[in-house]
Amino acid sequence: MSMFPNHDSPTNLAEYSVSELSGSIKRTVEQAFDQVRVRGEISGYRGPHSSGHAYFSLKDDRARIDAVIWKGSFSKLRFRPEEGMEVIATGKVTTFPGSSKYQIVIETLEPAGAGALMALLEERRRKLAAEGLFEVGRKRPLPFLPHVIGVVTSPTGAVIRDILHRIADRFPVHVLVWPVKVQGDGSGEEVAAAIRGFNAFQVGGVIPRPDVLIVARGGGSLEDLWSFNDESVVRAAAASQIPLISAVGHETDWTLIDHAADRRAPTPTGAAEMAVPVKADLEAAVAALAARLKGAATRQMDARRQGLRALARALPSLDQLLALPRRRFDEAALGLGRGLHMNTVNKRRAFERAAAHLRPELLAGRIAERRQRLTDVLRRAERVVERRIDQNRARLAAFDAALRATPSRILVRTGSARDRLRGLALRADTALAGDIGRRKALVLAQDRVLQSLSYKNVLSRGYALVRDEEGHAVKQAAEVAEGTAISITFADGSVDAVAGARSVQDAPTPVQATPQKRKATKPPPAGPDASKQGSLF
Template sequence: MNELLPGDAPSDGPRLLAEEQPGDNAPALSVSELSGALKRSVEEAFGHVRVRGEISGFKRHSSGHCYLTLKDDRACIDGVIWKGQAAMMRFRPEDGIEVIATGKLTTYPGRSKYQIVIDRMELAGQGALMALLDQRRRMLAAEGLFNEDRKRPLPFMPRVIGVVTSPTGAVIRDILHRLEDRCPTHVILWPVAVQGEGAAGQVARAVRGFGALAEDGPVPRPDLLIVGRGGGSIEDLWAFNEEEVVRAIAESPIPVISAVGHETDTTLADFAADRRAPTPTAAAEMAVPVRADLAHHVRELGARAERLARRYRERAGERFDAVADRFPALNSLFAGQQQRLDDIAERLPRALGQRIAHARGDLAHAAGALRISLLDQKLARSKERLAAVRLRPEPIIARIAEGRGKVDQLWRIAEQLHPDKPLQRGYVRVEKRGGGVLTEAAEAKAAGLLTLHFADGAVDARVENGGKPAYAKPKGSEEPAPRQQDLF
């Protein structure tokens, strides 16, 4: 390494230390200064640009800002949509959609990248719009939101109809006029914007708001919903192609009729609704029947019921007459019984006279036998028989004495078998402290606390030394064993 010595002139080759040279007009810039200069240059040169490309990697941040990449077959450029501009977009960006983005180019010094800040985004022609619509339709259909088995039948006679549309358009007037002609019904209007910024959110909130009403609340809950607007271009009807509107209609607990545009107009809301109407007027015709037709039908049913009742009554009368003809005449039916009754009525007086005559003869015969002397004799004989059968006390007294002796003998045996009798002869009955007689030494050891019953009372005791004697005489000892300890 060559080093400059004091007094040596500097050369034009590389130097170890950076030094300002006389006449140098390129001073060293900091990274921030260079990034700022680049940012100003790019923004001044490209302050307003329109870029056409396909969306890729679209992502909505939790802050509300949106990040994406615009690309074609040879290049790509990053883009950002700030929260305020993202809320004003008329469609939801999705990957694969070709758009035209309007904004300005800038740089992001933190990553040394340039990007476009998008102020407005539009679909690149009718084809891109239809491609987005088809892509969204396939996605929602794959989730089953358009399945026919999800469609519910409309109520025949709704008490309340909820309408989601603009309050100033011709749609609400057409619906009310048609309902008035066919069958006047209570209508609740939820006013919304049907096109433009925020229209999709208002329509979705209105459908969900109707479904959230309580059945017994102050505002009656509709039995049927009509979501409608007049005709227009596909851009005008785009709010009814938004995903949040389609999902709100599909999730509605109330049946929905979609009446968006004219007969040739079709939106995704039509696929999700329970019934599609070609026009708002047709939706009103689907919603309610014709009151005059109903009244005429009711009158026809009443007349038919009256004819059927009259015919039934006539047929019943004919069947009754036919059955009645098969029965015999009333006089012939009871003729035999009437003749028998007359015969019995004639025989009854004669029979009663004969019966009275026989009864009188029997009474006269019995009266001769009812004399006082005969009754006295019969009473005397009865008294003699009663005296003969009177009971003597001697056999009864003998039986009582015999029974008393047997009882005394049994009592003496019972006294001998009394459990306290042996106690008078010096025996002791051993029981556990809690009760229960003990007959073995092992049981006494296990119990520990005992009660000894003597002839004159009971004494509590405790088993000590595990039940062994307090002192045992050693084998072969001549000395007398000490006296056994008292257990009490």
Template sequence: MAHQTHMSDLLSNVAEFSVTEISQALKRTVEDQFGYVRVRGEISGFRGQHASGHAYFTLKDESASIDAVVWKGTFSRLSFKPQEGLEVIATGRLTTFARASKYQLVIDNIEPAGAGALMALLEERRKRLAAEGLFARERKRALPYLPRIIGVITSPTGAVIRDILHRLDDRFPSHVLVWPVRVQGETSALEVVNALEGFNALEAGSAIPRPELLIVARGGGSIEDLWGFNDEALVRAVANSAIPVISAVGHETDTTLVDYAADMRAPTPTAAAEAAVPVRGELIGYVEDLAQRQRHAARRTATGLADRLRAARAGLPRPYDLVATHRQRLDHAASNLFSCLRHSVQERHVRFSRIAPRLDPRLLRQRNEDRAQRLEALSQRAEAALRTRVEQSRLTFSPVSRELIPANRRLLERKANVLAGATARLAPQVLRADLRQAVNRLTPLAQRLQPAAERIVDEQHRRLASMEQLLNSLSYRSVVARGFAVVRDADGEVISAAASLAPGQGVNLDFADGTVGATISGAPPTQRRRPKASSDDDDPQESLF
């Protein structure tokens, strides 16, 4: 009982605090004891920034957890943003939140807790994007063999751009467009995404030409330095680019998600330049080799065709042999042409001579007049005879007709009708009309016959004159007129050889203006010698005397 009284006295002497005073006291105690701490743990419950711009999540390990907050101003300055499930080392101040009676960590900086955590996050992201098909082989496009314009997305101040330009200049100089970006830091991924979208937005024929190939390049570094190229938005931009992309991020041992999404992964920026264009010298050599092989092939083909042509030509007859028979037939026809032409002219002349008297227009006109007169006389005689015959028939049949039976009377009447019709057709007027019609038909024929006959006669005269001129040109008399003579014996036969003459033999010499007798002297005949050269004044024939 006394003990209970003592405890009551003690409790009545304890100082009394308000809730706010206790909270403030706890806050000062925690902040004084843990003013600046580094806490290692796994991020849990991170859903991005709050509408106010602050970020709230929990850091946990196997046994405990602590609430964490990143204020809006601090979040924008973080070099490494918090991500769900990532193990980090958070640096900040430990404080309390009086309204909820909790303590929390106000973070000033976050950094990954070793490469293992980043690799685990990277692997998880890679599997998720691969499941969407962003890294599928069928999505990758073939690179252009010889791009005229190449777009390079990299830092303009580093050694990467110099290596790329130098390598392109050595292999095959090309037009290069550089889009400057940051390749490290929190804004690097966004700048590369903007560069990819900017190059793809260019149109053909615009002031800035559209690249045919893009190179995303960066030098080597740690996984933290290259973390911007593992950004999900950047990976999607590379996969959706309409222009083929070569990824040249880091060294050969460095791997980022951009390498999986790109159409080709180059181990280094220099290797990317080598993959972009061929070697100009090798290309020229290859083209020259193809040209030389083409020339050799063409030469071999031409040689083979020439051999085949020679073989085919050897199996064919000579062109001269093909036309030899026709040439002989032509020569034979030409030799017979003159005689055939002459015989034809003579034959036609004889035939025309026989026909010409009968085709004289005056003779034809006279014959027409004679026939017209004869026809007029015959018509007059026929008319008189018919009239006499009719009268005699009437006188002869009149006494008898009364005694004939009626049937005979009808027969005589029919014959009389027939005779009357014949009399009408034989009337002088009808005959004169027929005569005039015949004269009208003959008169145009006679008029056309006279010019035709004259043309035929003129044509035959011209042909005869032509043949006469040809005959005169081929006649020996034209040769005699130029100063030569024809030697004939006493019988009038032509002597063509000096050996056929005997001394004292009488001959006749035919000149152009007459014939002169002569006697062969006793001198032996001289052998005719052919001159070495002849001029226009020399005659190819020589006189026998």
């Protein structure tokens, strides 16, 4: 039965437009399914759109329904949707008249039981563990006494107050707080950005770089702590160059950041206790060590003092040590006078013996002897000089004789060289004339070949060469049209002509050529080659 009335068959059904029918269906669906809870698996999720809305589908093993989360509702979700996650969606069903489709507008979204979240958590843990982010060998020890501590947590919760209070009680140090959201949409990105931000601080910069980091949050449900299971948070904790303490939840709460951190604290207060030691305990330990050191030093000094006294008792007295040297000194002092007197007597005797040999006559004889020796040396030197002069004079005379005989030798050598040069010149002229003759004969032979191949020899036998207006040779009569100006070249000159001229007036005036008798030539032989001979027309 048709919905709209037919003019041929009257009916009492109401008539609707497409918009009215779509609007009626939309209102009916929204009134019937104003608030529903749907359980299904997320399919086709690609993250929020650029507008902030999220579009995907919910499906089970037999059906599928489109779903949308508006931007305002998406920001209030406690965890982000993920592909393949089984969830329970609360919202209302509506239609989209533009394409005759229906969809559910989701207002709240929660996992379909803790088992689904735990399965997702376990799958993510295995994935990150396979990448080596949870290896024990990559974890770094915490500094014993840090100067600066960085804390990543909410600035308004009780966690930061507990951490600051515990650090102040144990060992007051400089604390830097990076405020972040610890729950809700975007909290994971803020925590990861805070860890990377602390690592980006420069050593010795305006803001001091922390020596240890604490990522802290109070207890809560699995959904409340879900931000610290975010993959970006785990990767940031694993990549941190600063030792990191994870203090998320209570002692029984475990998140993925606990596996990636260098140390896990059961509570935020426990993280503060791990970060710094107790100052009073350190002072007491230092005092005890100082007392022990003082006692050990005292006992050591007493022992050394007793040993020194024992050694002192074993040493002889000063008088005993100096008795023998003092006696030797006294004996040397007594013998010093006698020794000086005897030394003076000995020196005087030696002087007298030397003076006995120093007489004037002896000195005069020695001077005369030395003068005679000097005279003999001078005489020998004069004779040596004279011999050297005679030798050099003889050598110069020999050189002079050799130089006088040199011009005659040069003349003899010059004459022989001139005769040799003349012989070589004659041989060169003969060789050059022979080479020129050979080259001239070669050129003449080539010229004869060139003349035999020249077309002018053919013209001298009675043939003619026909050229067109551009000077190109015409080889066939078909190439010359009627009325075309041509040039005919003979052996003795050229004549201009017009192809196909009917009278003498139509032809151009020929150029007068000097008549020349030509020898009678035999006509070309008839045969197959006669057809290849060029023709005038």
